[in-house]
Amino acid sequence: MLTIAMPKGRIFEEALELLRKAGYALPPEFAESRKLMIDVPEEGMRFILAKPMDVVTYVEHGVADLGIAGKDVLLEEERDVYELLDLHISKCHLAVAGLPNSRLNDIAPRVATKYPNIASSYFREQGEQVEIIPLNGSIELAPLIGLADRIVDIVSTGRTLKENGLVEFEKISDVTSRLIVNPVSYRMKDDKIDEMVERLSAVITNEEDES
Ligand SMILES: Nc1ncnc2c1ncn2[C@@H]1O[C@H](COP(=O)(O)OP(=O)(O)OP(=O)(O)O)[C@@H](O)[C@H]1O
Numbered sequence: 622m623l624t625i626a627m628p629k630g631r632i633f634e635e636a637l638e639l640l641r642k643a644g645y646a647l648p649p650e651f652a653e654s655r656k657l658m659i660d661v662p663e664e665g666m667r668f669i670l671a672k673p674m675d676v677v678t679y680v681e682h683g684v685a686d687l688g689i690a691g692k693d694v695l696l697e698e699e700r701d702v703y704e705l706l707d708l709h710i711s712k713c714h715l716a717v718a719g720l721p722n723s724r725l726n727d728i729a730p731r732v733a734t735k736y737p738n739i740a741s742s743y744f745r746e747q748g749e750q751v752e753i754i755p756l757n758g759s760i761e762l763a764p765l766i767g768l769a770d771r772i773v774d775i776v777s778t779g780r781t782l783k784e785n786g787l788v789e790f791e792k793i794s795d796v797t798s799r800l801i802v803n804p805v806s807y808r809m810k811d812d813k814i815d816e817m818v819e820r821l822s823a824v825i826t827n828e829e830d831e832s
Pocket residue numbers: 628630631632672673674690691692693694711712713758775776777778796797798
């Protein structure tokens with residue numbers, strides 16, 4: 622049995638479609654179910670549905686053999702997992718943003734973010750000593766109410782920035798979802814895992830050729 626940690630929310634639907642296109646027969650009720658653990662015996666698979674930021678934890682601890690996680694999550698924390706495949710889904714990017722014509726406060730510049738490690742290493746590379754203010758969501762609020770001069774957050778269409786009167790100053794990194802694997806699982810079950818990588822790669826290549 623292969624156990625796969627799936628991220629609930631926006632990535633889930635795209636990941637489900639990719640698996641189905643790769644020929645995995647996943648039950649139709651999959652998307653509507655509130656169950657957090659779903660077995661698909663005919664495919665020899667068990668799916669667990671987790672918070673996106675937690676997928677890598679289940680895989681690192683080996684209770685899930687595989688997982689689908691955003692590259693932002695993998696960049697934020699060094700975790701003992703292997704990254705097997707760029708799934709080219711949930712495309713977005715990490716960026717520095719803030720109020721237009723604003724600058725970093727000279728004395729104690731503050732950066733609000735859900736990605737403290739990515740933000741602090743980015744500004745360190747820019748030679749800027751900043752105070753990181755960790756938040757869990759609605760990061761764009763921080764510059765509006767004077768909590769921070771800058772944010773480091775995910776940007777996709779740019780709509781959230783625009784509607785909140787913010788602008789993007791720098792792009793840090795492109796982000797897509799990745800297939801990750803527990804290192805021990807990869808050694809123990811590699812034929813089934815290799816087969817999944819091959820089947821998913823074929824779908825991704827085909828879709829890239831068609832686009
Ligand atoms: N606007 C977006 N467009 C595309 N992909 C996104 C966007 N925002 C986040 N992502 C990707 O989706 C993953 C999950 O992000 P999301 O914000 O849905 O989850 P979360 O914040 O961890 O959970 P929740 O929002 O339910 O608290 C992120 O790790 C990132 O890779």
